[in-house]
Amino acid sequence: MEAPTLYLIPVTLGDTAVEKVIPAFNTTILSGLKFFIVENIRSARRFMKRCAPSMDIDALTFFELNKHTDKERIGSYLLPMRDGENMGVLSEAGCPAVADPGADVVAIAQQKGYKVVPLVGPSSILMAVMASGFNGQSFAFHGYLPIDTNERAKRLKQLEARSYNEDQTQLFIETPFRNRKLAEDILMHCKPQTRLCIAMNISCEDEQIVTKTIQAWKGKLPEMHKKPCVFLLYKAP
Amino acid sequence: MEAPTLYLIPVTLGDTAVEKVIPAFNTTILSGLKFFIVENIRSARRFMKRCAPSMDIDALTFFELNKHTDKERIGSYLLPMRDGENMGVLSEAGCPAVADPGADVVAIAQQKGYKVVPLVGPSSILMAVMASGFNGQSFAFHGYLPIDTNERAKRLKQLEARSYNEDQTQLFIETPFRNRKLAEDILMHCKPQTRLCIAMNISCEDEQIVTKTIQAWKGKLPEMHKKPCVFLLYKAP
Numbered sequence: 524m525e526a527p528t529l530y531l532i533p534v535t536l537g538d539t540a541v542e543k544v545i546p547a548f549n550t551t552i553l554s555g556l557k558f559f560i561v562e563n564i565r566s567a568r569r570f571m572k573r574c575a576p577s578m579d580i581d582a583l584t585f586f587e588l589n590k591h592t593d594k595e596r597i598g599s600y601l602l603p604m605r606d607g608e609n610m611g612v613l614s615e616a617g618c619p620a621v622a623d624p625g626a627d628v629v630a631i632a633q634q635k636g637y638k639v640v641p642l643v644g645p646s647s648i649l650m651a652v653m654a655s656g657f658n659g660q661s662f663a664f665h666g667y668l669p670i671d672t673n674e675r676a677k678r679l680k681q682l683e684a685r686s687y688n689e690d691q692t693q694l695f696i697e698t699p700f701r702n703r704k705l706a707e708d709i710l711m712h713c714k715p716q717t718r719l720c721i722a723m724n725i726s727c728e729d730e731q732i733v734t735k736t737i738q739a740w741k742g743k744l745p746e747m748h749k750k751p752c753v754f755l756l757y758k759a760p
Numbered sequence: 761m762e763a764p765t766l767y768l769i770p771v772t773l774g775d776t777a778v779e780k781v782i783p784a785f786n787t788t789i790l791s792g793l794k795f796f797i798v799e800n801i802r803s804a805r806r807f808m809k810r811c812a813p814s815m816d817i818d819a820l821t822f823f824e825l826n827k828h829t830d831k832e833r834i835g836s837y838l839l840p841m842r843d844g845e846n847m848g849v850l851s852e853a854g855c856p857a858v859a860d861p862g863a864d865v866v867a868i869a870q871q872k873g874y875k876v877v878p879l880v881g882p883s884s885i886l887m888a889v890m891a892s893g894f895n896g897q898s899f900a901f902h903g904y905l906p907i908d909t910n911e912r913a914k915r916l917k918q919l920e921a922r923s924y925n926e927d928q929t930q931l932f933i934e935t936p937f938r939n940r941k942l943a944e945d946i947l948m949h950c951k952p953q954t955r956l957c958i959a960m961n962i963s964c965e966d967e968q969i970v971t972k973t974i975q976a977w978k979g980k981l982p983e984m985h986k987k988p989c990v991f992l993l994y995k996a997p
Binding site for chain 2: 531540542543544545546547548618619620621622623625626629630631632633634639640641643644645646648649650651652653654655656657658659660661662663664665666691720725726730732733734760
């Protein structure tokens with residue numbers, strides 16, 4: 524018997540059509556699974572209905588893994604694999620285990636020696652690197668920046684310095700309703716000649732991925748309230 | 761008329777079936793383009809034949825962009841866009857502008873204010889982060905490490921330290937025929953309790969993505985000669 528496999532199954536970002544961002548193969552894998560670890564059960568079920576409409580979703584078993592989950596319980600989520608069952612991990616948007624709690628269950632699966640197979644799908648981080656025009660040979664994703672004003676200013680300057688000293692693209696994100704504030708902080712604290720890419724609503728209808736210098740962005744920030752954004756900083760051309 | 765668009769079009773890693781890793785939408789976009797900037801014309805044509813067999817490939821215009829290309833000429837590759845034509849960028853494997861020279865032409869397109877649209881496809885870097893079980897909230901890709909023995913040792917220790925001090929996953933790659941040497945250098949210079957993920961032949965038939973401590977890898981390195989690998993370092997559990 525083949526070793527049980529943990530499949531990491533990307534979902535669409537927003538309401539994008541499945542065939543726009545998900546390879547056909549993923550549906551085949553998804554349809555064959557009975558046990559899932561998901562960030563949010565409701566959104567996972569909704570995605571499955573769109574992706575594999577013939578699946579009997581009520582016959583599936585879901586374990587919820589998000590920031591509210593007791594870390595001690597995560598190991599038990601993989602018990603079906605001990606009995607030889609394959610399992611799937613789905614996050615709320617994009618690729619599981621990148622900027623979401625899925626990595627914890629992958630770490631346990633690796634520790635137990637299970638096979639882990641990542642499937643292809645949309646990653647706003649990687650797609651932002653591609654479209655920014657910044658260095659794709661060296662880049663770092665930092666998740667969320669500090670909220671405290673002084674700490675944030677310090678962090679922004681540190682990341683900007685790293686883009687110069689290490690020739691490295693710097694990426695970070697923000698809770699969508701705070702995007703505007705973060706963008707203003709970047710314009711305030713970074714050098715005029717440094718470049719900023721704002722990658723908004725990636726893979727969705729109104730996607731907009733635009734790179735300008737800090738100077739050129741001033742007074743011209745787009746409307747980005749509640750729109751998922753990735754921010755990228757990189758040294759002057 | 762809509763602004764001309766530069767599409768960033770991922771290709772398969774190795775001989776993987778197109779439908780395994782490429783969304784159907786990409787073929788629709790690809791089929792509608794006449795002008796391409798590609799890392800290698802022969803491999804781009806081969807991918808197009810597999811992906812969109814009905815395309816009249818001989819009627820297409822290709823510009824080659826790789827490490828041999830004169831940087832001064834890259835801007836002229838985008839001239840068809842001045843006339844309103846959409847264009848596509850394809851690298852030899854995976855996602856364009858990530859760990860390949862495509863980023864130069866994207867930077868120029870951004871400068872000229874053209875629309876840049878990244879499509880979904882396989883990225884060995886992102887898929888390695890997903891399957892490693894390491895921190896996906898903070899990770900850095902560094903491309904190739906120095907070849908000089910002392911410099912490499914220093915760099916490995918620096919990256920290992922960063923995985924502890926910044927809680928950041930560290931990724932790097934090597935020319936496939938030197939994989940074994942790099943793996944041995946990692947085992948020699950990193951702490952026994954530090955974790956190493958070797959992600960090999962991602963999305964291909966014999967894919968193997970395995971995380972162990974340095975200690976546990978000793979004497980047990982897999983056969984990886986000429987197999988494309990991503991290496992990931994992360995602090996002890």
